[in-house]
Amino acid sequence: MIEFRSLNNLSVHLDQLIKGRLWLQVIIGLLLGAGIGVLLNPSTGIVPENISLLIADWLDLPGKIFMRMVQMIMIPLIFTSIITGIVGNTSNNLKTFGLQLLFYFIFTTSIAIVIGVLLTLILKPGQYVFELGGFPNSGQNPIVPDEQTDIIGNIPNAISNLIPSNPMESILTGEMLGVVIFTIIIGVAITQLRPETAKPIIRFSEAIQKICMIVVSWAMMLVPYAVFGLMSALLSRTSIEIFLGLGYYMMVVIIGLLVLLLFYLILVSAVTKKNPLLFLKAIKEPQLLAFSTASSAAVMPISMKTADEELGVSSHISDFVIPVGATINMDGTALFQCVTTIFMAQAYGIELSVMSLLLITFTVVAASIGTPAIPGGGVIILASVLQSAGIPIDGLIVIIGIDRILGMFRTAVNVTGDLTACLIFDKFYGTKLNVK
Template structure:
């Protein structure tokens, strides 16, 4: 019979609700100017930290430490809540993003090309970070003795006498095989995000290969998980300004004014590197996506502000998808897959930051890095950034692995963690922008059977059907070939 789906391409019959429908959580934050509240909290945190710390001398050192820990309590809760929801949110969003694809061939094209694109942009970001840190040399303006006094103990290089295992050509197949999790729950608990992404893709592809009515219950469950996660994100944002205030106040009390002044050039170096990376994105938008870069920046400015406020690419995924679809003009079949995947795999701003931090700490401790060490930093950073959870502060954890691979004292992390809040927020804004740029590139390279306007119109019709039926995931017995 004409119009009946005689093929096993079940992905054309499954239509889960878009994650962008949950963007109303983010809209409220924009109206309340969360980014401005965050900035005020940062400024007040630094001021209070200076007054209560050694610089102001208002409190004794031991008392200031206790007060600082209590001030940090909202920040600890804020970070933990976001870290708690990122794995289930990414897991559910990738699965439903795959189910939102137009057809298998379309998914195969996007999947193959987006991974190559992500590797290219991540490598470029690291090169930018290494280049600008070698040019400015921010580590030469702060002494190793100052670091030791800040840490309260000699900064011992704990990895100098350890042998870092080097991958060989024969071990590559086993390393690749280890990317497939033998225990998915263990990968989720331990935060092995690359394994979680691979497991999510496998489950998503399996679902769209099944009979649609059998896949529907699990897709409905994934939709409920997304709703729960975004509700928790909304709760997190209620305490975000207080959390930032407390964390910065504590870090300022511990570091003191002298160390903060010495770190200023490091902060400028990272921010300048992120600016160059943003310019690189705009070049891609101009010459590959064939779009006006100024108009693109205007279209994504609200998402960038939200990413800056939340420090989490995963938290702003609904707003990112809505912006890609309705403002930038990307096909939903592209954005629904690329945005959730990019929130974990495409961490260019984080990769750049880690490259700058590694070179900075090497300069502080007077460690000479040769060609092999720079190559090792690049390889380790690419691998680490691809599997980095999209939550605040996780870049610091990944940095410890990178430093250890080239013999840089990991104790130096205590120096840069004090200024990490502003850098974390800035690199998250760049990460999210990179995901939206990737959407425009894939939209041009891969395209789709329908135009962006036609896909949005089809989504509107499906949303109308959802309101009438009350169902989250629609299942068509007949492929909508006429659309």
């Protein structure tokens, strides 16, 4: 077998951040940022509006730099990590394991969407905004049945387009699903090479991983300042009334994420027979780091290390499940997208038919698979979900304002989902794939 150094060995770059209680620094940054933002808001009369907007632009700077740095290394980090898992798993069980993992991710994503749909239809968070006048509308009309039929009829084309005809285009445009499929094909091809031929490729990939982790550690240093600036800029630009008015919507999303977390714990207990409370205790470090950074890609090394050392998962499992899961297993993001889509339909006073809800479900499953594992990735893809359902995207600017706060919660849930998958698949494949 070709030897490949696991990504979790590079987690030393992030250990210091965890020991320094990064999550606590983030909470402090949130609170201080909220206070400064309220003081800077023109409605208080303390700071003139033009000065407030100028200060807000500067306060946004650390967050923008952090996001750019994570985006910069996301594709090479995921590329080399998926290859790690494939090169380490050359047994005959890999094909069955990979297919079952895909079906498992689709299953959990579907559960997340069902939770989101039911909660939003029952609690109706958008009704409050609609009664206040709703979001601004540019005149976009809801999607008509013929358009729905066309979308469903295009499913075969969508499936065939999963394989990128131009991998470089997928990389340059950040189309993550195309990058993942291309990487899996390349990884399988590497396993067919003679060890002496594959060795330079593997050593180059190891060097790329190390470089990416150094850049990630630099970006992490900005996180508390990025969160402080985000909250300050958000509350300085947004009226307190509007922000509080969106509180009910935020509460619905967080309740949905808690229900999804409970579903994971039930899976852990029912399938692996492990104590779910001990499971939560074991994964607290990647959860807190995910909450702090709002990027599941940046937390991959800690997630792998936790799966191996705290959960006892075979490294052959974690090396494959974690990077693939960080890219296509976005259950928390899928729930967020579903709640937000129906919330905005309610805010615009649009009645969604059963067909429209089914269309939203299909679109959210597809969109969550292609969501970038970066801060704000969920909102980047959300526009396509809204357009497919015929819902005006004008109000999306309001969601973007509060997305980072919700992103911290849903990323922690996404990481929990990946670690749950590791534990479940280790039970069935841990010894089978552990081929030396």
